[in-house]
Amino acid sequence: MFNCVRKEDIDYSPYDEGEWRLKLWLFFAYVVSFVSLAASVGLLIQDSLVKSGPSMWTGTAGILQCVFVLIR
Numbered sequence: 001m002f003n004c005v006r007k008e009d010i011d012y013s014p015y016d017e018g019e020w021r022l023k024l025w026l027f028f029a030y031v032v033s034f035v036s037l038a039a040s041v042g043l044l045i046q047d048s049l050v051k052s053g054p055s056m057w058t059g060t061a062g063i064l065q066c067v068f069v070l071i072r
Contacts, residue, residue, distance in 0.1 A: 037066040 044059025 033066065033070055037063065037070070040066050 040059060040062030042059075043062055044056065047056045047059045
């Protein structure tokens, strides 16, 4: 979602009406990314509290995946 927007398109231009759409798209992308990070932390906590269930690596893999996507 982040790669759809070029940095040059975000620069301030008083005559360009498409800039707010790009900023809204980037805001939406960050919201989705951080919500997925929060959900993966929730899965990790839920898996660690339940003794019988799936492995704790499900939550760990989700957190690492979200962090690596946000870092890139």
